[in-house]
Amino acid sequence: xxxTKTFKFMNFHKYPLFFYxxxxxxxxxxxxxxxxxxxKISMDKVRVDGKTYYVHIVQAGETLYSISxxxxxxxxxxxxxxxxxxxxxxxxxxxxxxxxxKEQKSDDDYVYHIVKRKETLFGISKMYNVTMDEIIxxxxxxxxxxxxxxxxxxxxxxxxxIEQQPAVDSVEFIxxxxxxxxxxxxxxxxxxxxxxxIEFYNFDLIKDGLxxxxxxxxxxxxxxxxxxxxxxxxxxxxxxxxxCANSYHYDGKPFNVSLLLPFTQVSMATEKQDDDxxxxxxxxxxxxxxxxxxxxxxxxxxxxxxxxDSMKRSRVSLNLxxxxxxxxxxxxxxxxxxxxxAESDLIVGPFMIDQIKPVAAFAQQHNKNFVSPLYxxxxxxxxxxxxxxxxxxxxxxxxxxxxxxKFDPNKNYLVIYNIDYLASKSIQNFDSLLKVKTASEGISVxxxxxxxxxxxxxxxxxxxxxxxxxxxxxxxIIPSDDEPFVTDIxxxxxxxxxxYNLSTEIYGPSRWRRLKNIPIDYFFALNIHxxxxxxxxxxxxxxxxxxxxxxxxxxAEPTMFSFLGYDVAIYFISSxxxxxxxxxxxxxxxxxxxxxxxxxxxxxxDGYTLNTNQFIIHYSPDYTVKLKGW
Numbered sequence: 001x002x003x004t005k006t007f008k009f010m011n012f013h014k015y016p017l018f019f020y021x022x023x024x025x026x027x028x029x030x031x032x033x034x035x036x037x038x039x040k041i042s043m044d045k046v047r048v049d050g051k052t053y054y055v056h057i058v059q060a061g062e063t064l065y066s067i068s069x070x071x072x073x074x075x076x077x078x079x080x081x082x083x084x085x086x087x088x089x090x091x092x093x094x095x096x097x098x099x100x101x102k103e104q105k106s107d108d109d110y111v112y113h114i115v116k117r118k119e120t121l122f123g124i125s126k127m128y129n130v131t132m133d134e135i136i137x138x139x140x141x142x143x144x145x146x147x148x149x150x151x152x153x154x155x156x157x158x159x160x161x162i163e164q165q166p167a168v169d170s171v172e173f174i175x176x177x178x179x180x181x182x183x184x185x186x187x188x189x190x191x192x193x194x195x196x197x198i199e200f201y202n203f204d205l206i207k208d209g210l211x212x213x214x215x216x217x218x219x220x221x222x223x224x225x226x227x228x229x230x231x232x233x234x235x236x237x238x239x240x241x242x243x244c245a246n247s248y249h250y251d252g253k254p255f256n257v258s259l260l261l262p263f264t265q266v267s268m269a270t271e272k273q274d275d276d277x278x279x280x281x282x283x284x285x286x287x288x289x290x291x292x293x294x295x296x297x298x299x300x301x302x303x304x305x306x307x308x309d310s311m312k313r314s315r316v317s318l319n320l321x322x323x324x325x326x327x328x329x330x331x332x333x334x335x336x337x338x339x340x341x342a343e344s345d346l347i348v349g350p351f352m353i354d355q356i357k358p359v360a361a362f363a364q365q366h367n368k369n370f371v372s373p374l375y376x377x378x379x380x381x382x383x384x385x386x387x388x389x390x391x392x393x394x395x396x397x398x399x400x401x402x403x404x405x406k407f408d409p410n411k412n413y414l415v416i417y418n419i420d421y422l423a424s425k426s427i428q429n430f431d432s433l434l435k436v437k438t439a440s441e442g443i444s445v446x447x448x449x450x451x452x453x454x455x456x457x458x459x460x461x462x463x464x465x466x467x468x469x470x471x472x473x474x475x476x477i478i479p480s481d482d483e484p485f486v487t488d489i490x491x492x493x494x495x496x497x498x499x500y501n502l503s504t505e506i507y508g509p510s511r512w513r514r515l516k517n518i519p520i521d522y523f524f525a526l527n528i529h530x531x532x533x534x535x536x537x538x539x540x541x542x543x544x545x546x547x548x549x550x551x552x553x554x555x556a557e558p559t560m561f562s563f564l565g566y567d568v569a570i571y572f573i574s575s576x577x578x579x580x581x582x583x584x585x586x587x588x589x590x591x592x593x594x595x596x597x598x599x600x601x602x603x604x605x606d607g608y609t610l611n612t613n614q615f616i617i618h619y620s621p622d623y624t625v626k627l628k629g630w
Contacts, residue, residue: 037061037062039059041070041071042054042057053098054096055096057094077098078097081095081097082095099114110155111128111156112154114152116148124154128154139152140541141545145313176216177215178210178213178216180212186250189249189250201219244579248580254319255576256318256345257345258347259321260332260347261325262293262350263294263298263301264294301322302553303561303562304565306546307565308569308573311573318573329358332359341359346368351375360372360380363384369572374391375391376391381608383607384608385608386584387609388587390568392611394481396610397614399429400612401531403437405437405507407438411505412474413438413477414477415434416448417448418450418452418480421480430479448464450485450488451485452482453484457492468500468504470500470502475507476493476506478490478508483516483517487515494525505527506527506528512530513532513617524619524620527619529616530616531615533614533615534564534596535627536563536595542595546563571594571599584603587601598613615627
């Protein structure tokens with residue numbers, strides 16, 4: 001980015017000969033156009049005295065004529081914007097090129113609009129007689145707000161019927177006087193009317209911003225009876241009643257959010273051995289270098305900040321308190337004892353087990369909403385519904401998977417267990433759920449207890465051949481994330497499938513995506529399906545916008561922890577706005593659109609609240625990766 005102070009300006013009235021030099025320069029540059037080179041247009045822009053310019057760095061062989069032709073502006077305009085070029089162009093010189101929006105002759109269906117100061121999406125939609133949704137569809141970045149000098153693509157053919165404008169004879173109004181600290185979002189929530197609809201009927205009043213004491217017209221639709229087909233009688237016992245009896249209306253007062261993260265680096269000598277932390281594609285073990293934990297904290301925090309900024313632009317008022325836990329349980333206890341969390345409406349973090357315990361206990365004792373972003377073990381979290389786990393432990397993952405799995409009687413099923421973990425509580429619970437489900441559905445499932453490297457590959461493959469069927473789709477479920485075991489069994493399955501040309505579907509937990517010893521070819525050839533609480537689809541417009549905003553803000557690429565920080569902040573801050581501090585009973589039915597998860601919260605039999613969302617990520621033999629519905 002070029003800072004504006006690098007440009008110097010000349011007073012034209014003090015230098016009457018300046019224009020004479022400009023004419024000479026233009027003439028000399030024009031005569032050299034036969035020697036011009038292709039000019040690469042710069043995308044860098046700078047604001048100077050309220051005007052926007054491209055910043056063009058002069059390259060060897062470029063002339064004023066070739067530059068002017070490339071940018072579609074006159075040589076005089078460039079010269080006037082850059083008074084010091086009268087002595088001639090120099091390689092490496094930075095030029096300010098006035099921006100001009102050129103209508104593309106080959107794009108006859110659109111015109112282009114440069115956003116001016118105080119212009120709104122609503123006003124622009126009315127100017128061109130198109131819907132705001134249509135403008136956002138063609139310019140996805142406009143969804144997050146407009147900026148001065150932003151270029152919008154507008155359909156040339158006007159749309160006569162604007163979707164946002166309700167029929168006049170179907171609308172009545174009530175009057176509302178704007179109160180202190182009250183935003184359009186809060187008014188929208190209070191009356192249950194979309195903000196853009198309130199803006200439509202009060203455009204002249206709020207075009208320069210919402211002001212205290214302004215009287216707004218709030219549209220209230222008349223109830224027009226519709227002829228509907230008669231509905232069959234419903235047994236009241238079959239109706240699932242909402243547990244969310246909530247009449248909260250956001251009044252614009254700030255929410256207090258506390259974020260606890262282990263930013264501080266400590267020496268490896270003081271590093272403490274912790275249990276594993278489960279997240280999306282696997283397990284982050286505390287025996288990794290401490291810098292990794294600090295990096296994860298930073299990435300989560302950066303995503304969280306982007307979400308907070310987005311919520312504030314939506315006129316949500318927040319007090320964000322960021323506390324460094326220093327990767328120390330002692331530090332966390334000091335934070336609690338200092339009453340730093342006493343006024344919190346929402347506590348997010350920390351990451352490490354010995355730090356989570358005291359915060360979870362504090363939240364349970366004082367009825368505070370506590371969100372654990374990574375760790376999902378109820379033994380540490382406690383048994384209160386306001387203790388909320390985003391991550392899923394391995395035991396959580398395989399339980400959620402088998403409960404949601406749909407068996408097909410036309411397929412052959414095989415479950416392969418790691419014999420070293422048969423006695424573990426998670427596997428015993430999984431096997432119990434499997435037995436109940438298959439018995440109720442009349443499905444037969446074969447089981448094979450395998451030990452890595454205990455048998456020759458030929459012996460293992462011989463056993464697999466007996467269990468798999470050549471004339472059916474063989475569905476193989478492997479409830480294990482142990483790398484040696486998974487690598488060994490997938491290698492044998494790959495050999496058997498390839499030799500006998502078998503049809504397979506393999507199911508495994510999210511950590512498989514992080515196992516380094518599994519060749520990626522196995523995923524596609526074996527038709528592997530990964531069950532995971534998180535998945536990022538980089539083809540979605542919302543994800544693309546987040547990546548762009550993250551790059552601009554932090555000059556780095558977002559990781560899954562950046563996405564997680566954003567999703568956690570958006571979900572829970574909007575929950576506060578929608579339901580107030582007592583939002584927990586409403587989470588089971590709250591489904592905002594997020595980036596890498598569709599949080600689905602349910603209160604567990606243990607008492608705490610768990611994210612039970614699970615994606616099935618399908619690695620197809622045609623070398624595509626996509627989500628597969630249940």
